[in-house]
Amino acid sequence: MSKRQEIDKILTEFTSGSIAADECFCLILSLCGLQEIESRFLTLIQGLRPRYGELYNRLCNVYMGYFDIKPSQIPSFLPDLDRAVENGYYATDYGSNNIGFELDMELALKLSEQEYTALNNGYSKAQTSKSPGFSSKPPGFSSNPPGFSSKPPGFSYAGALKTGSNPMPVTFSAAKPLNNQLDNVKHTYTPVKTVDQLACNSKDKTEASGTAEDSIGQNSDVTEKPKQKRKKKKNRVDRPLSNPSVIFWFRRDLRVYDNPALVAASQSGAPVIPIFLWSDREEGPQKTLATGAATKYWLYMALPKLNSDLNNQFNNSIIYRKADNYLNELLDLFKSSGAKTLIINDVYEPFLKSRDDKICSVLKSKGIKCERHHSYLLHEPGTIKTESLCMRGMGSVTHFMEMCRQCSTSPIGLPIDPPECLPAGTYRPESMPLEMLDLGKLPKRKDGTVIDWAKIIRESWDFSETGAWEALQLFLNDGVRRYEKESSRGDQLNTCRISPYLHFGQISPRTVLCEGRHMKSPKFLRKLAWRDLSYWMLSVLPDLPSEPSRPQYIHQRWSQNKTHLKAWQKGNTGYPLVDAPMRQLWLTGWMNNYMRHVVASFLISYLHISWVEGYLWFQDTLLDADVAINAMMWQNGGMSGLDQWNFVMHPVDAAMTCDPKGDYVRKWVPELAKLHEDFIHQPWKAPPSILRRAGIELGVNYPHRIITELEEAREQSLRDVVEVRQKFPEMIDPKTGNDLVRLPSGVRVPVITRKEFKYKTSNPDGNENPHNAVLRGYRGRKRDELVEFFNQRDFLASTMKECTSRHENGLKQMDLSFL
Numbered sequence: 001m002s003k004r005q006e007i008d009k010i011l012t013e014f015t016s017g018s019i020a021a022d023e024c025f026c027l028i029l030s031l032c033g034l035q036e037i038e039s040r041f042l043t044l045i046q047g048l049r050p051r052y053g054e055l056y057n058r059l060c061n062v063y064m065g066y067f068d069i070k071p072s073q074i075p076s077f078l079p080d081l082d083r084a085v086e087n088g089y090y091a092t093d094y095g096s097n098n099i100g101f102e103l104d105m106e107l108a109l110k111l112s113e114q115e116y117t118a119l120n121n122g123y124s125k126a127q128t129s130k131s132p133g134f135s136s137k138p139p140g141f142s143s144n145p146p147g148f149s150s151k152p153p154g155f156s157y158a159g160a161l162k163t164g165s166n167p168m169p170v171t172f173s174a175a176k177p178l179n180n181q182l183d184n185v186k187h188t189y190t191p192v193k194t195v196d197q198l199a200c201n202s203k204d205k206t207e208a209s210g211t212a213e214d215s216i217g218q219n220s221d222v223t224e225k226p227k228q229k230r231k232k233k234k235n236r237v238d239r240p241l242s243n244p245s246v247i248f249w250f251r252r253d254l255r256v257y258d259n260p261a262l263v264a265a266s267q268s269g270a271p272v273i274p275i276f277l278w279s280d281r282e283e284g285p286q287k288t289l290a291t292g293a294a295t296k297y298w299l300y301m302a303l304p305k306l307n308s309d310l311n312n313q314f315n316n317s318i319i320y321r322k323a324d325n326y327l328n329e330l331l332d333l334f335k336s337s338g339a340k341t342l343i344i345n346d347v348y349e350p351f352l353k354s355r356d357d358k359i360c361s362v363l364k365s366k367g368i369k370c371e372r373h374h375s376y377l378l379h380e381p382g383t384i385k386t387e388s389l390c391m392r393g394m395g396s397v398t399h400f401m402e403m404c405r406q407c408s409t410s411p412i413g414l415p416i417d418p419p420e421c422l423p424a425g426t427y428r429p430e431s432m433p434l435e436m437l438d439l440g441k442l443p444k445r446k447d448g449t450v451i452d453w454a455k456i457i458r459e460s461w462d463f464s465e466t467g468a469w470e471a472l473q474l475f476l477n478d479g480v481r482r483y484e485k486e487s488s489r490g491d492q493l494n495t496c497r498i499s500p501y502l503h504f505g506q507i508s509p510r511t512v513l514c515e516g517r518h519m520k521s522p523k524f525l526r527k528l529a530w531r532d533l534s535y536w537m538l539s540v541l542p543d544l545p546s547e548p549s550r551p552q553y554i555h556q557r558w559s560q561n562k563t564h565l566k567a568w569q570k571g572n573t574g575y576p577l578v579d580a581p582m583r584q585l586w587l588t589g590w591m592n593n594y595m596r597h598v599v600a601s602f603l604i605s606y607l608h609i610s611w612v613e614g615y616l617w618f619q620d621t622l623l624d625a626d627v628a629i630n631a632m633m634w635q636n637g638g639m640s641g642l643d644q645w646n647f648v649m650h651p652v653d654a655a656m657t658c659d660p661k662g663d664y665v666r667k668w669v670p671e672l673a674k675l676h677e678d679f680i681h682q683p684w685k686a687p688p689s690i691l692r693r694a695g696i697e698l699g700v701n702y703p704h705r706i707i708t709e710l711e712e713a714r715e716q717s718l719r720d721v722v723e724v725r726q727k728f729p730e731m732i733d734p735k736t737g738n739d740l741v742r743l744p745s746g747v748r749v750p751v752i753t754r755k756e757f758k759y760k761t762s763n764p765d766g767n768e769n770p771h772n773a774v775l776r777g778y779r780g781r782k783r784d785e786l787v788e789f790f791n792q793r794d795f796l797a798s799t800m801k802e803c804t805s806r807h808e809n810g811l812k813q814m815d816l817s818f819l
């Protein structure tokens with residue numbers, strides 16, 4: 001047994017109550033020696049903190065008493081994490097178990113919270129070294145998600161189109177989109193060279209000032225003190241240009257294929273200055289947490305890829321600027337470059353749209369033209385009106401698709417080719433190194449080493465536009481066949497895994513629609529409608545991320561149990577089907593849709609923790625974190641959304657659908673890897689002998705369940721909803737029993753309401769619930785009978801063992817007749 005294992009054994013005895021704190025301390029002291037204990041004792045026992053805070057404190061006190069020290073005297077003492085963060089202290093020794101992981105994770109959360117609070121308090125500018133830019137994540141397990149890295153050979157845009165769904169070589173016209181009857185379109189490529197395009201001559205190319213290799217932080221035009229230098233230039237006389245440049249502002253359209261605004265910039269016949277601006281504040285109100293740590297990291301990795309595409313294809317490159325105020329920065333750029341036009345693809349979050357409206361109106365007043373294009377969604381939210389449609393089913397995707405059919409004014413069209421050229425012109429404004437945008441800043445330990453929480457994220461994803469195409473093609477060549485029936489599987493890659501690419505516009509929804517339309521998977525294409533729906537919903541309900549869309553639900557009772565919340569966030573709930581996706585999320589920044597439902601159901605319906613907490617956590621940790629989609633989904637799960645979920649995922653039984661053999665759990669919860677499939681989703685039911693053989697000690701290397709009475713917890717959740725509904729009878733439709741919501745026009749309309757809520761509201765004391773929404777697939781496989789059988793066998797075996805040993809000890813043999 002290694003020293004670490006012996007220490008763990010002693011700690012287990014302590015937590016189970018067999019030995020007292022001072023005894024425990026002495027045992028560890030005798031094992032490790034005075035010197036090691038003085039310097040490392042607190043690190044060694046950190047693993048106790050999350051679950052055994054009280055016991056941990058007792059050990060701390062013994063330790064301090066023994067060495068006669070006060071907490072303030074020890075910089076590395078970690079009685080609370082705030083102090084740890086303040087002191088810049090991080091655990092450095094992980095040993096062979098998860099203690100270091102736990103510690104770093106705790107600290108990471110703290111740092112993240114700290115930054116969030118700092119921003120809320122108006123402190124965002126220069127982040128000091130004590131307050132690293134964003135939440136830290138620990139190095140952790142080494143496994144990669146399955147099958148994610150294979151690349152179709154010889155991949156190229158044209159190749160992608162050829163090898164994809166369409167057997168014919170296809171390229172798309174760069175001319176205007178045709179219509180939305182995609183299936184009737186004959187795909188022919190008619191390159192229409194305009195005068196502007198012909199102007200893309202070699203002179204422009206040789207004059208471009210970008211670097212061919214813009215690996216992170218190596219932008220050629222970078223100066224060491226860009227801010228000061230830029231100030232000097234502001235005062236200089238603007239360079240007169242015969243053909244003033246256009247500024248192309250990259251935002252959530254980080255691609256060259258099917259990028260209407262980029263094509264427009266190219267067709268302007270003017271030099272193009274591509275820019276990227278960054279400021280957390282400008283990306284959304286803090287309560288939306290629009291720029292979580294994971295999404296920022298994605299940007300940090302994706303921007304150099306885009307830049308190198310621009311370099312290779314157009315000999316142009318991106319100007320990066322960190323800017324507290326985008327308008328001021330743009331004015332500065334226009335002034336220094338003499339550009340006269342801004343070209344953008346629109347974004348649709350209401351707060352971003354009004355920011356853009358303001359920017360454009362100020363620029364216009366200064367004689368600068370603003371060209372805005374549409375490509376982020378299939379349908380612009382503003383074009384979809386509810387007026388023409390009956391309100392039944394409002395909030396559901398079916399209703400939304402019908403609205404789109406009736407109202408949409410502009411056709412979706414076909415994807416367009418990349419621009420032929422993006423001449424860089426002779427003048428190029430200064431660029432900051434990408435590092436200075438603080439998108440990829442990783443926290444540091446006290447000794448200066450970096451906590452690289454993004455390691456597995458980097459290994460799991462290709463952050464380029466090509467990566468988006470490859471993911472799509474991989475799916476269309478394989479996963480799509482299983483999508484209709486088995487998209488829920490956590491243990492297989494049956495979904496597209498393109499959400500971060502879609503979020504950052506590395507592939508357009510129109511391209512996905514066009515590529516996927518022959519694949520006979522309406523369910524998949526419908527997902528694009530879901531995406532549009534969320535933006536429409538956000539445009540109608542701008543407070544979607546924080547305020548219940550059914551206002552009466554503000555009165556719903558929620559648990560404030562921080563220990564439960566932390567256990568959920570870290571994947572330490574003791575329910576493997578919840579812990580596996582939460583760990584996958586932490587390590588890779590992603591989990592599939594079904595698993596998101598499982599973990600959301602658990603947080604809301606079993607732990608009774610508000611959906612807002614779930615939303616915020618996802619915003620910070622998902623690579624595809626998207627204010628509109630994330631808020632819509634959490635609201636729907638949290639009962640207050642317009643499309644209330646009519647189901648609750650059971651944290652054990654749902655495994656039947658998404659992880660029938662337990663392989664998914666084995667991958668992300670390696671502690672349970674050796675457990676037989678019959679127990680993998682409910683280790684607490686495994687007999688001690690089986691647990692022993694699998695190397696599992698519950699409460700030691702895998703947590704006990706944080707709640708055990710699932711049925712009771714669910715009942716409580718039902719009662720809480722019914723209480724809200726009973727408090728506001730005027731918000732219930734007397735005819736249907738559905739909840740009512742008030743539209744901005746003042747009209748009250750019924751919205752989809754879970755059947756069991758309706759039933760329970762009218763039968764609050766009834767015991768039965770004919771509409772029980774909990775999804776159970778597990779029992780059908782007779783696993784419970786098997787579990788019972790194993791337990792009986794184990795009981796028999798252990799009883800016999802006890803009998804034998806008693807017999808050997810000369811004690812009276814037990815009576816076995818009851819067996």
Ligand SMILES: Cc1cc2nc3c(=O)[nH]c(=O)nc-3n(C[C@H](O)[C@H](O)[C@H](O)COP(=O)(O)OP(=O)(O)OC[C@H]3O[C@@H](n4cnc5c(N)ncnc54)[C@H](O)[C@@H]3O)c2cc1C
Pocket residue numbers: 487495496497498499500502503527528530531532534591592593594596597600618622624625626627629630631633634637
């Ligand atoms: C609680 C919860 C929170 C979520 N938060 C986000 C989020 O922040 N960002 C995000 O992109 N998706 C979110 N989703 C939706 C969905 O889980 C992901 O889009 C999907 O898992 C991404 O994987 P994929 O690309 O393989 O999806 P696929 O199933 O292959 O779908 C293709 C694309 O369709 C879109 N899409 C799929 N499902 C939905 C949906 N329900 N609503 C809207 N668009 C959808 C996504 O852009 C996705 O990439 C959330 C779902 C839940 C239950």
